[in-house]
Amino acid sequence: MRRAIVGLLTGALLLAGIVGVRRATPGVDEVYAPIARPGEVGEQVNTTAFQIRVDRVQVGRTVRISDGYGLVGPPKTTAGVWVVVSATVAATTGALQVQGARLRTADGAEYLASSISGTLDKTDLQPGIPAYGPILFEIPPGRLAGAVLSVTTHAVKALDHLGPAADIDLGLSGVYAKRLVDHAPQSLTVGKVREL
Amino acid sequence: MSWRKNLGYGLGLLVLVPAVIAAKVLPWQEKYQTLTGKGGREAVAAHGQPARLNGMEWRLKSITEGKPPQEFARPLPPRTKIAIVLTSVKPLTEQASKWFGATTGSTCKFTLTDAAGRTWAPSFRTDLAPKSGYAASCFALDADYKPAPLPVGKELTTQTVFVVPADAFTSLRVEVRLTPDPGTVRLAR
Numbered sequence: 438m439r440r441a442i443v444g445l446l447t448g449a450l451l452l453a454g455i456v457g458v459r460r461a462t463p464g465v466d467e468v469y470a471p472i473a474r475p476g477e478v479g480e481q482v483n484t485t486a487f488q489i490r491v492d493r494v495q496v497g498r499t500v501r502i503s504d505g506y507g508l509v510g511p512p513k514t515t516a517g518v519w520v521v522v523s524a525t526v527a528a529t530t531g532a533l534q535v536q537g538a539r540l541r542t543a544d545g546a547e548y549l550a551s552s553i554s555g556t557l558d559k560t561d562l563q564p565g566i567p568a569y570g571p572i573l574f575e576i577p578p579g580r581l582a583g584a585v586l587s588v589t590t591h592a593v594k595a596l597d598h599l600g601p602a603a604d605i606d607l608g609l610s611g612v613y614a615k616r617l618v619d620h621a622p623q624s625l626t627v628g629k630v631r632e633l
Numbered sequence: 634m635s636w637r638k639n640l641g642y643g644l645g646l647l648v649l650v651p652a653v654i655a656a657k658v659l660p661w662q663e664k665y666q667t668l669t670g671k672g673g674r675e676a677v678a679a680h681g682q683p684a685r686l687n688g689m690e691w692r693l694k695s696i697t698e699g700k701p702p703q704e705f706a707r708p709l710p711p712r713t714k715i716a717i718v719l720t721s722v723k724p725l726t727e728q729a730s731k732w733f734g735a736t737t738g739s740t741c742k743f744t745l746t747d748a749a750g751r752t753w754a755p756s757f758r759t760d761l762a763p764k765s766g767y768a769a770s771c772f773a774l775d776a777d778y779k780p781a782p783l784p785v786g787k788e789l790t791t792q793t794v795f796v797v798p799a800d801a802f803t804s805l806r807v808e809v810r811l812t813p814d815p816g817t818v819r820l821a822r
Contacts, residue, residue, distance in 0.1 A: 505707075532744075532754040564751035565798030566710045632710030 471589050471602035478608050484601035486529055487562065489588055491605050492569075493523040496581065496617040497625025500573060502555060504629055512624055513553065515575040521627050522574070522586055522607070524557060527567035534561060537589030537597055538572045541604075542580040549592060551575055560630045570630030582614035666815045670742070673815030684818045686811065688729030693807050693820035694719040694790065696745075699762050706760055714802050716745060716795040717762045720809070720820065722771055723788045733773040733789070734782035738813040741771040743793045748804035755793045767792035771809075 476482035481490045499512035500519045513519075526535055538550040538558040550558045550572050557570035576584070586605040589597040609617070666672040676691070678684035683692045699715030702708065709715070720743070724730040732739050745753045768774075768791045773783035783789055797805065809818040 530750055531752040561754070563753050563796065565801060566713060566796070 469598040471597045471600045473587070473602035473604040475604050475606070477606045480605075482603040482605060484529075484603055486531070486533060486590060486601040487535060487588075487603075488527045488529060488567075489524055489535070489603050489605070491522055491524045491586060491607065493521075494607050494609070494617075495521040495523070495625055495627075496621040497521065498621055498623045499625070501624055501626045502553065502629065503626050504555075505631070509626055517575050517577040518581070518618060518621055519551075519625060520574040520576055520581065520584070521625060522572045523570070523627075524572060524586075525567055525569045525633065526557060526562055526588075528562040528564045530564055532561060532563050533590050534559065535588050535590060536592040537587075537594070537602075539587045539589075540574040540576060541585045541587050542576065543583030544580070546580065547587070548574050548576050555629050557630050567633045568630050569633055571627040573627070578618045581618055582609055582611040584609050584614075663815075667812075670810055673811075673817065675817050675819065677819045678821060680821050684820060685725070686816045686818050687732070687814050688724060688726035689732070690723050690725055691809060691818045691820060692721045693822065694721055696805055696807070696822055698802065699794065702758075702760050707758075709796060712799050713796050714799050715761045716797050716802060716805060718743070718745065718793045718795065718807055719767065719790060720793075720807060721788050721790045724783050724785050727785060730782045730785050733771065734780045736780055739772075740810075740812045742810040743770075743791070744808045744810070745795050745797060745801075745805050746808055747797070747801035747806075749801075751801060752808070753795050753797050753801075756796050758794070758796075761796070762792065762794045765792050769793070 472484075474482050474484050476489075476491075478491045478494065481488055497519045499514050500521065501512050502510045504510075520540060522538075522540075535558050540548045540550075542548070550556065551574060553573055556573055557568060558572050560568055560570065562568055572586075584607055586607055587602065588605070589600055589602045591597045591600070662672070674686060676684035676686035678691070678693070683690045685691075695718070697717050699717045701715070724733065743755055768789055771789060771791055772780050773789055775781035806822055807820040809820070810816075811818070
């Protein structure tokens, strides 16, 4: 009788162990996720493929793109707000683009950078030639608080498996984010990318 | 169990384990090479020497510094130089000759690499080098501008233009990545 109870307990323990291990095992997305280096606004984040520093975060109701000759394009509207992240990026060893720029909000939603051309995420970056410019996002105004800028080299996530990435805390506390949205200018003019 | 029998099992494992690993890995090798542009055969040539790969002979003719664009053109990034690269290639075999005329699959990708291992892709700007009669890539074109095989022994000279940091200019070397038979040609200056 005693041996049977010990056997049952051992079996139950092993079963619980198996269930625990299976639940703790990371999923495919987690196992192959890009290797992200954390950072914050004003701090240079070094990945194996690129360096990035976020210099400024602005919010606007519409944006207008200014070219290098002082000509300003028509206002671009959005159903939400425009978030303009101004950053400096440099490729480390090989030519690349930081196409996988996403704004990850506190609830886990991710917003890929706008398709507007001429922004930093669509610029060819060559080693030793850093570039400064805007990355544009459209998001619902209520989701700005706690947003993190996530940067990888591909817009398609499957191509970024175990690749370089930077996760930059934009310092958007609830109060600060609300103030940015409440005081967002009707029109925000942003410059094109320039090589430094 | 005698030691002879154990030896038999041991030898069997020595054959089986590598075979299983190879069967698992080899199917992925081609995908890895296609996705990363790495791997495959390599040919390295010292200064002034040709490199032979896939039945082709590659030679670096020159890397010269280009003149900065004109006053009203888009300026170069600060602290950079224009590198104008002339390379030549000639097929040594019939198969290599056909490679130049293939309409699908045959590609050559030029890059510059410096002593620190940094790599640059060609510039898309057409105003950085004077117009030349050289090819822009390694394709031979017939009178109708369609890809045509390059006769065995005939040389094709290609001009590619790069913008590189000024501090990299002196240590540049050329790399050509070839497909579909993956390989890399490295040409020292």
